[in-house]
Amino acid sequence: MVRVLIIGNSDLPERNLVNDLIDSSDKIIACDGAVERCLDASINVDYVVGDMDSLENTTLAELSKMGIEVQKLDDQNNNDLQKAINFSSEIGADRINIIGVEGGSNQHQFASYWCLFETEVECYIHLSDSIVSMVKNGRVKLSIEKEKEFSIFAIGDCDGVNVSGGKWQLNNEKLTPNSRGLHNLANDETITISCNNGMLLVFRSR
Structure with a gap:
């Protein structure tokens, strides 16, 4: 690598x-x-x-x-x-x-x-204060400390959005550009975020 x-x-x-x-x-x-x-x-x-x-x-x-x-x-x-x-x-x-x-x-x-x-x-x-990454038509697993905040923001319309490992889960949701994904909390040391169609911007607190 x-x-x-x-x-x-x-x-x-x-x-x-x-x-x-x-x-x-x-x-x-x-x-x-x-x-x-x-x-x-x-x-x-x-x-x-x-x-x-x-x-x-x-x-x-x-x-x-x-x-x-x-x-x-x-x-x-x-x-x-x-x-x-x-x-x-x-x-x-x-x-x-x-x-x-x-x-x-x-x-x-x-x-x-x-x-x-x-x-x-x-x-x-x-x-x-954070690490910024993206999800584009796919699935990622990201490391994070328990109880740390993370946020996801839709860049345009996003279909089939799933989030696990956080206090607030998403299951095959549609996200649009708004503040809905602000300040989730990690329940585990790994969060999994996926998007079937679209792009997400992800912020993980240090």
Whole structure:
């Protein structure tokens, strides 16, 4: 399994979590200017991906001398996170973890969630208080501590939604975009969520 860690150019979660994700990763990708945050934090990066419009103190030549492979992509139809996710797929990623997407523009953070639906690779966004993932026409089992909150939100109409392992179960329900799935409670250390037709965004509290 190839595990990739993508680091965005916004605030990082607490350092212990960052270190755990680094230790469990085979490759680390920085999104554009995030590479300078990584250098300042002594995080070793394998690739930097983006249009390179956010670099302030480091040149591409300097990055290359450090052994960081530069993937300059000028595609304006995708943000730097989507470019990094696409590149992760190209290098054979089986799982993608993402940090560094919170604390900046709300528009950028919202766009980050949509990026989860643009890949078939198992993908997780790690926020300071939760982990965000998606379910698309399928079934997932997710680890969680007992009594921790989790929420599911329909992205469009979703048919055949099932939730087990929570205080409030769903059985072959239809969900529409609303707040119905907010703040369920885990009764077990695993929750199972499925959707026959549609897409769900899942938040698990840490």
